[in-house]
Amino acid sequence: MALRPTLIAALLALGGVCTAHAEPALTVGNTLSFFQGKFGTNNNINIRYDATDIQYGDGNDWRVKLTVPYVSESGLPVGSTLSGNTVVGGGSSTQTHSASGLGDVWLAGHYKIFQGVGLTPSITPYAKIKFGTASSDNGLGTGKNDYELGVGLQQIIGNNWFPFANLGYRFVGNPTGQNLRNIAVYQLGASYAASQQNIFTLMYAAQQALVAGAPAPSDLIAAWNYNLTPNGSGFQVYVDKGLSHSSANFGVGIGGQIVF
Template identity: 30%
Template sequence: MKRSAAFLSLLLVAGVAHADDGLSLGLGVDYSSGDYGSDTTTKIFSVPVSAKYATGDWTFKASLPWVRVDGDANVVPGLGNLVNLNPKGRGRGNSGGGGGGTTAPTSGTTSGIGDLRLAATYAIPLQGRWGVDLTGNVKIATADEDKGLGTGENDYGAAVDVYRSVGAATTLFGGVGYTVLGESDFIEVDSVYNANLGVSHKLGNSSIGAMYDYRQPTSEAADDRSEVTGFYSFPTSDTGKLQLYATKGLSDGSPDWGAGVNFTAGF
């Protein structure tokens, strides 16, 4: 049983059956907008490219997005509103200089490659209606910190996801995770716990569902992330699948709203 929501590859729920062995590739489009507790609305547009390889009880995933951010220089994709002291940050004119003092919030627009995310998941062999996944993940800091597209440091995390089939078409799922966030010379962050809970229901070959996601604040300046997501996926061919989703933020640590689409094809 596999799910990739916590991996942030935009495959919010990749079904709730064991993944077929082999390689699959994905391409998505994601857009979100919110003020994250600031006076400025920040808009984030990303195009993630992903790859997944499944063999036996193991699944390996990689995702790399192109990202465009328009908004507050203190808002970092995936982390929310932080205190970013980088003098070359988004909207600060690449002025150079050190990291001392407090940098006034400014706005700007930047784009580029985001952070590379890698994950390995082991599905514990179980009988019956239960399923358990153990995942280790790492974020490789490939995003440009001077553009405010990332922190410039690596992150490391682990997660446990649990599934329970209810009847022939419904699956309940939930999970908890912990991430050690890397600090840079300009951004201080805290390691965080996260949790999610949701339900998926099959409609023939399609599926529909909803998920709630929570994460602790990433720093003293940030708010916790709290949001709900609805999704719908359907096959486009014997090996292809299209997924649509929409997200509503419930706290300043989340965007006000977001939406996206993701296509995957197996080989």
């Protein structure tokens, strides 16, 4: 499944690559997304994702972010569950159901330990917690917490190019009756600042399969951020193309953020 709560939240930060704050600032954003595809099942599944992000930090060296989503889905096979980037269990069922409600809440912290110099990238370790707040009875989540540790690498080429990579390992909460694996996750891409206002990003995102033998989700994402103010307030749009049978066929989203 290409629904990527932490990835969608990260898109809000892409407009800040050229607008880091000298002093800590509060950022509030919201992203509306829609995904459609089979997600490794025999059914067409529609997922609408409304994520509110609250972030505090200087936009460069450190930041803490809380993501609170509302999820609405239709076509999910009975017995299936949304788990991070994957639909697990019940994939062969011909019966489907619809559900909506609070999704899994994410809390993430990033802290830069090395400022890149020359060809050496900046190094920013991170830690994330997914709280199992989504209803397991309705198939919106596993009801279990996930924990992720990783590192973000970012390079600056000239004044316009910002290649980056995020590499992490997720410890997955395993609900009763499932055999979910811990997984590696990663995103590779680059942002291009055409101007202080216009920033374009192309990113490849993938992870290991949660279930042994299942296809691993992978996606290609293109995003455009437009900064309305010098401190990074603005909006963004993105498109997502699934590259795996476990991913969505396509996804689209639009969001905005205000930096106080």
